[in-house]
Amino acid sequence: MSELRTPALQTASPVGLWVAQYPRTAEVFDMLQIDYCCDGQKTLENACWENGLEVVRVHSLLKYTVAQAGKDAQPDWMHASLSQLCDHIEQKHHALLKDSLPLLSDLMAEVVNLHGDDHEELREVQQHFITWRDEILAVMVEEERSLFPAIRRFENDLDRSQSLIDSIQKMIQRITFKHADIGEALKKARSAAKHFSAPQDACGKFSQMYGLLRWIEADVRHHVHKEESILFPRVKTAVNS
Template sequence: MEQRFTEQSLIGDIVTQFPKAADLFKARRIDFCCGGQRPLKEAIEERGLDGEALLRELNTLYAEAQNKPAGNWSEAPLTDLVDHIINTHHRYLNEELPQLSPYVTKVLRVHGMHHPHLSHVHKLFHELKTELEQHLIKEETGAFPLILQFADNPSPENQEAVERAVRELVNEHDAAGDLMKEIREITNDFTPPEDACGTYRLVYNRLAALEDDLFTHIHLENNILFPRVLAAVKA
């Protein structure tokens, strides 16, 4: 079987070319969004994984997927990609963050005395919520319009502003990703205790879903949208 991907392949490039790889990486706790610019070899060594087995599974999945249609955001118009990010991932966060917040608080109030780590979960979640809400506004009202304007008219006047905006957004993505990873760590991979009530389990399940959507969201921006825009800047 042809080895489409190797240990030297960049993690973000793998997911860009083969989006289904995100599920495999998530199961192995390989960061494909904020850590997307690293070669797969680094993540394999960091996680102590069997690199040969991982590559075999990855390339097998890729080979099996070749006859199945899939969206290709690397070639879609930038306006379509931005619309998808806003209408799918921004909409999800704008709905989920305020809806999940009272449940996180309720679980802390009811179970915090016996599960003190919930205080840290509460703090981290609301820090993440504030950062993401401000980040979405920044993207929708400033960065994305600037990016689309530059794509239509790549003038020197906009070049510096676009490069600065991308750097700022990537830094904010890193911060959000770090918060999400810390939440995963202190919740033992979102695993509730055996005596957890329904609300406790609900919170952990929704935090896991939040991570899943957020990492896909960041991947689309860090590894597809921004590189395409920066390539236009350098052209």
């Protein structure tokens, strides 16, 4: 696969664009603990420097991953309709959070109650988790009730008024600010949890809670990335054209 195919294979390109063009690279960024969702606008070069990584080595690993992936089986969200992308985010990511967050909240409360005195970091993890949980649930409500229906109306030529365009742009701006807060809370929770590494004396529920938190957090980052690096830029282009 040639580097000339897309600017996403350049070290000066945003990490969010890498994942937008080549979803399989998310696995590399996850492994290296490079945030490609809320910090998706950072260039690969800067992200490597900030994480003490050699740019050349990371760049080579990404190119290898892209070459091995070949034709990615995932849908091409860069070219699917905006309505399809909104449907996908609701049906995959929103649905997952609605099902999993209550379970995680209850499990975390139980673990903190049992082990919070011996592991004070658990209370900090819980505090940051509650922050991003409540923020993202509020964002989901606004998206499902207001933003996504507005995007669908615009795309399907049901309403292309300036008032609708202004409303869409204001909602995207507001949600982008909330995404930044969610990203910061995610980082703080991950740091307090020592990247979800359960201590040696952890019971089964303690380890299960960290495993579930890690899994949900990874999906949240994919979720935010699809909005920040794919949906929102495409919507802005559409309403301004």
